Amino acid sequence: MKSTKDLVEFIIHLEKKFTQSEIKIQELQLHLNYEVSAKNLAKYLILRSHELRPIQNQLHHLGLSSLAASESHTHYQLLNVLKWLAPEYKGKECTLSDDVGRDIISQRTKKLFGDKRADHNIPYLMVTIDERKADDVKYFEKLLFNGMNIARINFAHADEFMVSQIANSLQTAIMNTGVPCKIHMDLAGPKLRTIIPNKKKKIELQLNDVIYLQAATANESFPKKTVLVSETCIFETLQSGHRIYFDDGKFHGIIEEVKNQTAAIRIVRTPLDNAVLKQDKGINLPDTHLNTHSLTTDDIKNLRLVALYADLIGYSFVRKTEDIQLLRTYLKEFGIHKPVIYKIETSEAVDNFVELLYEAMKDPLFGIMIARGDLAIEIGFERLAEIQEELLWLCEAAHSPVIWATQVLESLNKTGLITRSEISDAVMASMSECVMLNKGKNIVQTMQTLKDILKRESSHREKKRFTMRPLGIVKKFVSERLNNGHSDQ
Template sequence: MANKSSIDSIKEELLILETKMATEVGLRLNMLRGLHSEQFESGKNLIEYLTLRKEDLRSLQDDLHVHGLSSLASSESHMHRQVQAILERLGKSYTEEELDMCTYSFSKKRIKDKSQQLFGKQLLEDIPSLMVTFDSGFADNYALVKSLLLSGMNVARINCAHDDEATWSKMIHKIKKASKQTGLDCKVYMDLAGPKIRTKLLGKGKEEGEIKVKDGTMIWLADDAKGFDAEEVVISPNEPGIISMLQKGDRVFIDDGKFGGIVEKVKKNKVGVRINRVSSKKGLIKNEKGINFPDTILKIPSMTAFDRSCLPFICKHADLLGYSFVKTVEDISILRETIKELGVKNPSLIIKIETHEAVENLPSLLLEGMKHRGFGVMIARGDLAVEIGFERTGEIQEEILWICEAAHVPVVWATQVLESLNKSGMATRSEITDAGQSANAECVMINKGEHTLEVIATLKNILKRTASHRIKKRFRFRSLKIAEKFMAG
């Protein structure tokens, strides 16, 4: 027989949590009423989930499990109703009006409906939708586009950081033609390029477009090559104002983290970075490679002048608009106001989580995005891994999935999915495991490569095998820093 005092203790703790959830929701009612009407219950559940996740509930979870009760794991989408269900088992009675309408079945349907709204109807309902990144060559290859659609592509991704409107138009024409001919729906997703923080060699190696560096090399970041010797390595981050934002001790990563360094010297209009990690075999820093500054608060807009010039075309042709390098609520507000000023239709919004700041601000970003009826999140794991550290990527992508599930916000799992298979025709073992993890998202993005059709076939096979297992994990609720930060705000 269960110990009565321990049962009473569990009940008391759950009642306290329920009161806290009601209090936090009450404090944010005005915020919740500002969401799209179809997002209200989802926003409310997000607040309730974050209320619990600012606490360390591991001991309570163990007690619940020992007594044969739900440990609250896998209840992100209907947290308050799950607490109520446990309390009912422990003797508390609720009126019909008191019971939270956000049940397991309600939330499951809500996420399914939102995913279908964003990514279209799927032929295989038990696996995530498949998004395929288009290469320039797709614009002149109708047979390939049709084959991708027949193989299971639900969403075609066009990255506006590459090519131009003429090429994008060709891609869209072939997508629409293939969709009409096959009778299969395919959504068009277009990314805003965002600020292009990329290498531009100004000094040594400028003519070749690459420069060899090794551990201990001092490289300089500057907007121009004035005052440097011909043998010095000078690189522009290709975005005005960044140099003045850097401070001594800030980390700098180049080319997806293949090169790492520390800001050692700060001078007028230039900073010296001492390279302390070279992971590339050839040790070549090339033009047009990404640069990340994880310790630096970059006060540059997420939307550039180029992005603004692309918006009329994107809003006319795209079903989904991808917003790159979103960091703050203001970034989303600026995009919304810009679209309103242009007087064009508003595609469904997908914000890309790819910076440390975006992770910290995730709950606020979700609530701002949920002012839209159609809204989703992309975990852009390439830049994100460099920004937060590769060793934290697995942990953070799980946290993003949990928080988005609590908000009933569909997630796109992106970057390097089966990338070796796509480029070389052979997948690594770790890639297969990673692809299996992607079953926890509502959509999986495949990058461009030579073996895209094979990647789709392999990914579908993996997802079919793992989808039926994915809700059986049991997570423990230690306190989440993201939740603590939001609830304290």
């Protein structure tokens, strides 16, 4: 444990670094809306680049704030601690208090997701629309009556006619019920999906099977167990030893050989029951640096529908700042001025998350979706719990609304049976500004259950107290942008 003198010196050092960081952030040329938030995020990054757990314990023993819930107002909280430890120290005045920080997030959330008629103390609810109900106005009325604030249309499963049907049915339901609702449209992005070249459109897989991944453009006869893929550029960077997952991680394989546009894959894990790989299932390559473009030809075509119907744009598989710049170029070309929700679902996006936040701050408003399905496969299920929390902290420091997505109460939604782990997961969702539900046959029951869980949780806590080890995903930005390339450890 540091002496009180050492503790004061360390906190004063942090405070000076905070002040210096404001100059660095001004060089980024961000939108004026994010001037305060950008500076606060930089200060939080500096804070989280240090090992703070011993400091937190010492502050706690002194009866002072341990800085554990300072995300939205980092400098203000540090100055208050200094007032008690070193009242003679005169740091730069900071007016970004806890109340102000939370108010900024609240205002952005309302602007992004719209007005609420009820349930003001819980996150907004986004519901993925079942395309089979596209022309069923009663279906939309039920969703609205049970708390849907945002309707999600996924371009991966909806064509132009279906999109127009959904938009028209929803608009009719809004008029009938008087309940407001926004439309969120997800651009599908370069999602790799299985193409099975046989009549049954499926193949049975067993442990240690060797199967082949091949370019769909190839014109030849295929081995019996072959999976085709339309994104042929993956073979440019695919290497032996790389992992490959199919169908949300149900099947795990290792690349044994890559030759021309064919990869031999050894299957090392399958489901215990019904080990059948079907057509149009997702493919994940977490070890492979993909050269795929973040916007596909279909995405660009669908921007016309976005311009007509969407309130929010979901940007899938964003990985680097250039992806944001590319979408921005097309939005300008199409004359679209609507907020973008950046979906974090790859390990590359996690590694570049701070840079993505600052690039997004060049626009007047944006949101973040933690898309935990692909993300869990990409980073490993073991890391998901800590990474999703780290993303929440960083978004709060940036005063950016977060959508908690993928498989929330999934068992209940699909089968009508809820699991204990699903309840715990839904409790975690209460830390976000919006929770997304997938489509399912029990969607109304699922919405009611989720609201009940969220209401109970919101009645007795807002945030948890965390201990602050250094965050690996902030070190690069702090070193390169805030410390002039020098480590401050």
